Amino acid sequence: SNIGHAQSAAGVAGIIKMIQAIRHGVLPKTLHVDEPSTKVDWSAGAVELLTERRPWPEVDRPRRAAVSAFGVSGTNAHVIIEQAPATAPEEAAEAATPSVVPWLVSAKTASALRAQAGRLADTTGDFAPVDVAHTLLTSRSLFPERAVVIAEDHEGFDHGLRALASDGPAAELVTGTADVDGKTAFVFPGQGHQWAGMGAQLLEASPVFAAAMAECAQALSAYVDWSLLDVIRQTEDAPGFDRVDVVQPASFAIMVSLARLWQHHGVTPDAVIGHSQGEIAAAHISGALTLDDAARIVTLRSQAIGAHLAGHGGM
Template identity: 40%
Template sequence: MTSHLFAVAAATEDDLLAAIRGHADRIRGGRNLPPLDRYCHDAATGTAGLPHRATLVADSYDSLAAGLAELTAAGADRPAAQPLRRGSGPVFVFAGQGAQWDGMGLELLATEPVFRAALMRCEERVRTLAGFSVTEQLRADPATSRLGEIDVLQPTMVSLQVALVALWRSWHVEPAAVVGHSMGEISAGYAAGALTLDDALLIACRRSSLLRRITGRGALATTELSPEAAHALADASGGRICVAGENSPRSTVLAGDTGSLTALIEDLDRRDVYCRMVRGTVASHSHYVDELRDDLAAALRPLRPVASRVPVYSTVTGAPVPGTALGPAYWMRNLREPVRFAATVTRLAEDGHDVFVEISTHPVLISSLRQTLESAGRTAELLPSGRRRAERRAVLSSLGTLYACGHDVHWPALAPPAPGLTAYQDAVLDAVRLPRPAPARAGSR
């Protein structure tokens, strides 16, 4: 069943409860009800600017009725929605590897025209640069899929993130700032306007192709060490181990030669400190990538980054960087230096950001975000853009939370589907430089 976002709003809390009860009574009556998507769209239309809001995601009238009953029962005990303190939008947080799963993207491909059109534009470019079809890999049987190959996985993940950005924008959700974890910085640079779509996919395809050279050499391990403790261990290893990522105050990633990491894991196990090898990746952010430096610079020479439309918070530097800095040399630093995710998130919080939307097919950074913000004594809304086996429900639930927090949604973009793209969806694709799909030829199916 397809999920739909139901939203209702009113000028006062009492009026909101009355509206919720009114919808519950109408659905209980069960007569002359339109299709659920039309009902949800009509209920939300005209609610912009009203301060008291409630939302829920439903895939049938039965589930909508149950959700409305819960909202009614909560009554005055339901906490009032808090407005977005930044006002201008959430932080888009782009994940690196780790969010992939078999079947990812397929539900949104089937239900969201903007997502589908954006992904097909990426597919066209990836096919030219890397010689494979993104959508064929997403639909492939796990036994034949090539998503385990880094030069297939990374361009595919960047393409999915680009499509998610287009979907959020179609709903009038624009980032106030962007941040990316490792590979995720490529999509962050695109979303901020510093990189064109061609630039972003060039980086993803060319760099991941070069990474094939070091496949099987070295390894990564995830640990529950603090960044300080992880650096101390790395310093004591004589260069055999380095810190690849500082994800939170109690989560780090180590990189280095396999034998040294294996011995370290055994030692940490004896001390009851969590540490496990990361499977199916390469030893990025370590000395193993140094040999790629010259070839990467040559491969990315065509890049022409420009000033970004919104701030880009770099997990290389831990601070905002100008969009023009995202040239070839930056992408080597992004590949070689530690991912300073925790420090960058802390800086975002210090700068007043309190709503974070993870742009990935499954939430892999929200736990690190929460740990980092809690350690800094900050509270924030942390929202996913997808979830395994529940893609549409997850992204609509997050959209509903943004709406309840005061972000006005462009409801026409959630209208019941019409053949092809609506004029508004067409305009969204123009705005993000994505061409409309060609009309079907006569007689095609």
């Protein structure tokens, strides 16, 4: 693709054009050519103008294209672009896609918020939910009037958006006015907030959460004779949450890993607070305790409660 350009942006346009051509496997039609140059012997060799778009030939090598820029001063630039190698199998890409996605909608007024929700409901049906979520969060300004639609599929998003557009309620919809100057606090609870299977689906769906849980499991393994991941997945031989020396370290690990997931997505606390094992998690997230120190405290403390203190007023 030869780019004779009146400004430098034309060269960039040529690069973008050829990247898209490689991506889609299409040789683009040559534009603005009425007839081939008479200065070239087109009968010699196998070079010809692309008068019509055609599929990129299938060959056993990466696709390549060249973009040239010829300056009036005689300064020329030549760039060769090659198809990028596959970086990950489809299975891994699918596993990293969250099953539940939030769509953030914001506007300056409540009426504008409802109008935007209606437009989204009419135009987003053909796009992947995770792509819509990313675009809404990163490419639009955030205003005080806000709503979040949380769903797993287009049917859920459509239901939540149309409820927002009509100023009605929906299980998928959360509304409110943001305090743009407010601060964020992470609150970590104590025992009593756990439930069977908590974190198991997130462990499979979120690589960030899974990595944080693996770090917690490694830190806890020095003090316990059970596997954190087996407890979360509720495998047959794993101990249950009826044991205080299991539930407290496990819920500590869940809280730490959830905090790391929030931080990965850009939600960073200005303050942390917690109770019982939640206080230990808060101390670690704040940086006051290393993960190894926090794991030691939460496990030895819970073991002491179970063996000596529970029911005797020792706390």
